[in-house]
Amino acid sequence: MLARESVKALSSFVRAAARADRVEIAVERALPSDAGRMHYLIAADIAGGPMAGRRTLVMRGQADDREMTLASAEEFAIRQVAFSAGLTTPEPLWLEPNGDVLGKPFMVLRFAGGTADAAVLQEELSVEEGDRLAYRLGQELARLHAIRMDQALAGIAFLPRPDADWMQQGAAAWRAALDGVSVPQPCFEWAINWLADHAPKVERFALCHRDLRLGNFAAEGERLTGIFDLELAGWSDPMEDLGWLCARGARRGLPDREAGGIGSREALYHGYREIAGDEVDDRRVRYWEIAAAVRQGIAALQRAAAPAGDVEQGLVSRLDGLQSLEAEYDLQFEIEQFTVEAV
């Protein structure tokens, strides 16, 4: 939990940012965290100013691992753009970009409510409720994808723009990641070649979440309360987000619920079409499901290869790495299916 001095510093920051007379903050609990990130649910009693009242907020710090994730300032900018576009995501309130207050940059968001617990959501949602939530997720992705790269939004101009050989660059990045794990991976090498050879032609790049799955959104029953974790967001083929959500590795214990282990693929596509107006390109979605298996498999191998803090963590990481075999198995069948459908 946050030290007393940090809570005091955070209170002062919120008081200034909220233009309040007085602020008292209590840390209610730690939220799920990755890469050394501070992540807390906080209750703020705010006296005076436009935010006066008792507010439930989230303090989200910058990740230590900056190789894969955005800096707080960049993530905050993306959240602002997405929130303004109508995405159901916690409102980004304030940014501390320099680390002057708590030693690391952080942002403050409104708390969305609901639960992001994958096991709870999968257990509680009936088939019909799951379909309605999948439909909502489709609508949300369409709203996010309405932010097109050609709109040249100044606030997120820092995002790298894909060029003509963007998938070759993606393949090179995957190969570099494989070079970082000690065990040779013929299957992933073969799949990366396949992905590079079958890269889709993308006419309109859009802002994509690139990690929307169970655990990265919250709901109360079938009601979506918030989409989180935009730190991997970037310009891509809009179908990538649908493929990532539908990938078999994202379905956890309910593989028959093809939209993220939540609802049906049809419900997801239906929601997407309703907002986007475009047809969903199912074949491109399937391509991205194969890419998702490669991403998930390589990520599992990296977790297994990472130095462990203790014996128990080392064992868990090693077992986690075995998920790469499930990804290998999935992608081989999906490439076969993709090829058969093309004939």
Place this chain on the structure above:
Amino acid sequence: MVRSPLLPDSPEELLQRAIETLRARLLPYTADTPDHDAARAALRALAIAQAELASDPAIAGRELAEIEGLLDRTFDGDVLSARRALAAAIRARSLADDGPTQVRLRDHLLKATANRLRLTNPKYMTRRKRRAESSY
């Protein structure tokens, strides 16, 4: 190798007894505690070790022979080196691009994955509603 057993049970039987005991006597008491995930992970690791001990030792040899056939060279029994060479050849796209070679490669990759998955998560292939691929 001549073995001199310490106990009447084989190592495989000892492992099975240890797994059964831990599952029956330890796991229920860790439910709803922070130790539950660790206990489950330890049991899973034991189950994988058990599956490896029980697996057909000839599988690695057959995998090696397939890779040697694909690459047209030998590796003196070193499966890891063979896998590394196959991965490098795939990345370099130096395998023949003809239909038969590519079909052999795909068959090999699927068998290699299935043989490992059978040890680590045998239910996975069943859940995918696919029959397990023919073994080496």
